[in-house]
Amino acid sequence: QVQLVESGGGAVPPGRPLRLSCASSGFTFSNYGMHWVRQAPGKGLEWVACIWADGTNKYYIDSVKGRFTISRDNSKNTLYLQINSLFAEDTAIYYCARGTGPYASGPLGDWGQGTLVTVSS
């Protein structure tokens, strides 16, 4: 079955970088667009970014443009989110999710368990 396992979260001081990973299995990773969605403590869900199956196109929410970079390594079946210069408002659980088809279209049919990023001095 489809499995998505996020890692890389933790407690990080403001301004520091962090790289999140999402290891996938149970499907042909290179055929699917992928997404990152986050959830601040006690809050709702916020879509962050997506990437096409071949990695050629990437899209971001405005609040993270220039600081977050989504990427993937199809040879390793792994999705990444590079976060530069963390802000306190980036504190959240970060979920990776599988899109539908190669263009990162919805729906987001499968989700990982999430990894918690806490930005605090």
Added chain:
Amino acid sequence: DIVMTQYPLSLPVNPGEPASISCRSSQSLLHSNGYNYLDWYVQKPGQSPQLLINKNSNRACGVPDRFSGSGSGTDFTLKISRVEAEDVGVYYCVQVLQTPITFGQGTRLEIK
């Protein structure tokens, strides 16, 4: 960006009773192909979100038929014909017509 607005934000329901959640989008979600690009997700306590309904009315694999989605354009509804204890959670409507993908605020369903 398309703004998604859900109501109510809190929904207490007796077991066996029906429930309804409304969702409104700031722009039409009706694509030229005839599909409304509106999904519903539920996040049960302590769990990751999971897909309930895609393209307005298509139940995801394994979702009971007491869940149904309807609407078109900018107004949508998720209905549960008979609420069960396992339905407790936060329900989100989501537009996937364009990026940025945007979520409603969430509706917390609880059992009375």
